[in-house]
Amino acid sequence: MSKGVHRFALLVAGATFFLIIAGANVTSRDAGLAVPDWPLAFGQFFPKMVGNVFWEHGHRLVATSVGILTIALAVYLQIRERRGWVKRLGWIALGGVIAQGLLGGLTVKLNLPLVVSAAHATLAQLFFLTTVSLAVFTSRKWIEPPIEVRQEAPGVPLRTLCVFALTVILVQLVLGATLRHSATWDQTLPAGLLLGHIAGAIIVTLVLGATIATVLTRYRAENYLTRPALIAAGLLLVQLVLGITAYIARAASPSDPQPLNPMIWVTVAHVACGALVFAATIVLTLRAFRILKVERGAYALAAA
Amino acid sequence: MFSKSARLWLGLIAAASLLSLASSCSNKEPEPGPGGPEGKAYTSKGDEGTISGKISFTGAAPEAKKIDTSADAACTSKSPNLMTEDWAVKDGKLANTFIYIKEGTLADNSKIGDYTFTAPSAAATLDQTGCHYKPHVVGVVVNQNISITNSDPTTHNIHFMPANNPDWNQSQVNGAAALTHKMAHAEVLVPVKCNQHPWMKSYVGVMKSPFFAVSAEDGSFTIKGVPPGKYTVVAWHEGGAKGTEKTMEVTVPAKGAATADFAFGASAALSGQPSSLPMLPALEVPMPMKH
Numbered sequence: 337m338s339k340g341v342h343r344f345a346l347l348v349a350g351a352t353f354f355l356i357i358a359g360a361n362v363t364s365r366d367a368g369l370a371v372p373d374w375p376l377a378f379g380q381f382f383p384k385m386v387g388n389v390f391w392e393h394g395h396r397l398v399a400t401s402v403g404i405l406t407i408a409l410a411v412y413l414q415i416r417e418r419r420g421w422v423k424r425l426g427w428i429a430l431g432g433v434i435a436q437g438l439l440g441g442l443t444v445k446l447n448l449p450l451v452v453s454a455a456h457a458t459l460a461q462l463f464f465l466t467t468v469s470l471a472v473f474t475s476r477k478w479i480e481p482p483i484e485v486r487q488e489a490p491g492v493p494l495r496t497l498c499v500f501a502l503t504v505i506l507v508q509l510v511l512g513a514t515l516r517h518s519a520t521w522d523q524t525l526p527a528g529l530l531l532g533h534i535a536g537a538i539i540v541t542l543v544l545g546a547t548i549a550t551v552l553t554r555y556r557a558e559n560y561l562t563r564p565a566l567i568a569a570g571l572l573l574v575q576l577v578l579g580i581t582a583y584i585a586r587a588a589s590p591s592d593p594q595p596l597n598p599m600i601w602v603t604v605a606h607v608a609c610g611a612l613v614f615a616a617t618i619v620l621t622l623r624a625f626r627i628l629k630v631e632r633g634a635y636a637l638a639a640a
Numbered sequence: 641m642f643s644k645s646a647r648l649w650l651g652l653i654a655a656a657s658l659l660s661l662a663s664s665c666s667n668k669e670p671e672p673g674p675g676g677p678e679g680k681a682y683t684s685k686g687d688e689g690t691i692s693g694k695i696s697f698t699g700a701a702p703e704a705k706k707i708d709t710s711a712d713a714a715c716t717s718k719s720p721n722l723m724t725e726d727w728a729v730k731d732g733k734l735a736n737t738f739i740y741i742k743e744g745t746l747a748d749n750s751k752i753g754d755y756t757f758t759a760p761s762a763a764a765t766l767d768q769t770g771c772h773y774k775p776h777v778v779g780v781v782v783n784q785n786i787s788i789t790n791s792d793p794t795t796h797n798i799h800f801m802p803a804n805n806p807d808w809n810q811s812q813v814n815g816a817a818a819l820t821h822k823m824a825h826a827e828v829l830v831p832v833k834c835n836q837h838p839w840m841k842s843y844v845g846v847m848k849s850p851f852f853a854v855s856a857e858d859g860s861f862t863i864k865g866v867p868p869g870k871y872t873v874v875a876w877h878e879g880g881a882k883g884t885e886k887t888m889e890v891t892v893p894a895k896g897a898a899t900a901d902f903a904f905g906a907s908a909a910l911s912g913q914p915s916s917l918p919m920l921p922a923l924e925v926p927m928p929m930k931h
Contacts, residue, residue: 369835372797372811386794387712387836447799447807521838593705593724594839 338416342474348405348429349467353611355402356460358395360607364600366520367391368453374444399437406433409470422473429470432463450517457513461506461611468615472622481627482560488628489554494561495628497547498621504543505614508536512610516603521595525586537579544572544617551620560623568616575613578606682755682849685867687894692862695737695855695875698905701729702879707839714794715771715837722839725776726878733859734904736777737877738829738845740852741863742887744871747894752871757849759784763820766832766842768796768812773832773842777878779852780844782826788812788819795836800844802830809835829876829883843878868894875902 362368367388377383377393385393406429413426439456446452472478488494515529551565585599592599704723709715715722728735744752763785767774771792780786790796790812798819800808805823812819823830826848834840845852853861855875875886884904892898 366833366838367835369799369809370797372809372835378795378811378813384795386714388838389795389836390711392835447809522841593707596708 338474341412341416342471342476344409344412345467345471345474348402348409349464349471351402351405352464352467353608355395355398356464356611357604357608358398359457359460360604361391361600362395363516364521364603365391365595368448369444372444374441396440399440403433403437406430417474422470425466425470425473429463429466432459432466436460436463448517450514453517454510454514457517458510461509461614464611465614465618468618469622472619477560478622478626483558483627485627485629491554492550494547494550494554495624497543497550498617498624501544501547501617502621504536504540505617508533508540509610509614511536521589521592521599524590537576541572541576544568547620560627561620564616564620564623568613568620571609571613571616575606575609578602578609582606679754679756682757684865688865688867689892689894689896689898690862690864691866691873691890691892691898691900692860693900693902695734695859695861696732696901696903697727697729697734698732698903702727709771712771712794712837714792718792719770719772722771725772728857730857733857734877735855735857735859737855737861737875737902738777738779738843738852739855739861739863739873739875739900739902740779740828740845740847741849741866742872742874744869746867746869752849752869755849757781760850763787765789767791768798768834768840771837772840775842775854777843777854778845779854780846781850782846782848783822783824786821786844788821790814790816797835799833799835800830801833802827805830805846866892868892873900877904
């Protein structure tokens with residue numbers, strides 16, 4: 337295990353989180369088309385950073401930095417990592433960030449069509465998940481877990497609950513991204529998508545809540561699992577409060593003369609916290625798969 | 641690492657999500673907008689009249705809000721006290737109201753929508769000055785040119801966001817030549833904004849006929865060259881999220897003048913009663929090319 341590789345993977349994950357915040361600012365400030373050309377900005381690499389050009393081009397510069405860091409990580413893994421599948425994941429991450437850059441360019445070239453903008457926002461979260469996963473896989477606690485591998489306790493397998501939680505969070509992120517990009521700050525949010533996102537929040541709370549409860553009841557002595565579960569629980573609560581606050585602020589913004597705080601920071605925080613909930617859940621999921629095994633016949637028994 | 645069934649579920653959910661997004665896209669043709677299908681060219685008979693009136697505002701007018709222009713020093717320097725202009729009320733009179741003939745029947749029982757009108761050769765103008773658009777509301781006939789200029793010491797970006805016409809987004813540096821744009825489909829009203837300075841807003845009414853006007857500072861307006869007949873006249877004003885409309889039936893006598901006075905009130909300003917502007921349907925996800 338290389339500490340250097342792990343620390344670098346953490347750096348890339350951290351930089352990606354910062355990029356998610358930068359991207360969310362672009363949307364909340366309605367800066368998406370402040371730079372109408374791509375990949376250059378007004379035909380230059382470094383335009384005058386005034387008005388919303390600061391946010392849009394600033395986010396492109398952060399994205400470029402993340403792209404360079406991801407290249408470096410992929411090469412670093414290729415050189416220092418012994419596990420072939422981790423090396424491959426490094427190159428998959430690189431493919432993801434390149435695709436994300438191209439999607440970003442497409443949003444500009446096509447004047448922010450909803451489907452492309454929502455896909456850009458969703459892929460950002462999936463790329464973040466990949467960088468977090470790389471940080472997990474290169475950690476000492478993954479390579480040498482502090483507890484022995486054991487059979488899952490009776491009942492609905494925790495691994496299944498974790499995958500289900502990840503899935504509903506992803507669907508909720510897609511709904512949230514589509515909702516955010518379906519109306520600018522001076523327009524009311526479409527009722528159908530809004531209700532769908534609220535329903536999604538309830539489902540995520542129930543499913544992730546059940547997952548966390550399972551961890552805390554069946555594996556309460558195992559910090560390896562309870563720690564990410566408790567972090568996910570805390571983040572989920574914060575996210576629910578941010579969601580309510582974001583809705584209130586966003587409902588009032590059509591009356592404002594321009595995008596203003598608190599609407600900007602609360603909607604950005606809601607996006608960022610959603611990414612952290614996703615990240616905490618993937619850490620829990622990966623760790624659950626690392627140390628828990630299911631007997632071959634267990635699913636057959638459950639079906640019978 | 642993941643079991644086969646977990647991988648299968650993840651893949652199915654991802655595919656279902658993508659399919660649901662893709663299937664909700666539709667190749668929606670632009671709606672024709674008010675004015676109806678193509679028809680015969682209108683020829684003046686010399687008996688046209690006018691519709692004129694005043695737009696008033698009853699009750700306490702919403703206060704203009706101060707705009708924070710600190711993000712661009714050039715804007716602060718040229719317009720240190722920039723205020724919103726969505727409700728420009730002076731002595732109880734309301735400016736920037738778009739008044740137009742929506743439909744009607746001429747004296748010879750033909751419909752106004754049966755006719756086509758030649759776009760004026762002179763371009764309408766839209767200037768970016770002091771980091772706001774001048775005029776705030778403007779009307780054009782379909783295919784009439786709009787000449788866009790930048791009189792500010794900063795770069796602007798002009799983004800037309802129509803529902804019935806293609807999206808149009810261009811940047812324009814200080815001192816650049818005028819840009820020209822036109823729209824081929826009638827639409828009431830097309831919002832225009834600057835993505836660099838998000839407080840900048842303008843509205844363009846694209847009409848099939850030249851029978852429209854924008855109220856002045858004193859609330860007055862005049863629509864000239866109206867054939868004698870009975871018409872539905874609409875006064876549209878921005879406000880809230882959707883804008884507000886008032887409608888009136890007006891009879892224009894041959895070579896005569898008809899009056900149409902409209903009143904907007906404080907209740908309309910605050911509630912933003914729905915207008916006939918198209919809104920994004922709640923469950924539809926627009927296809928690429930439309931936002």
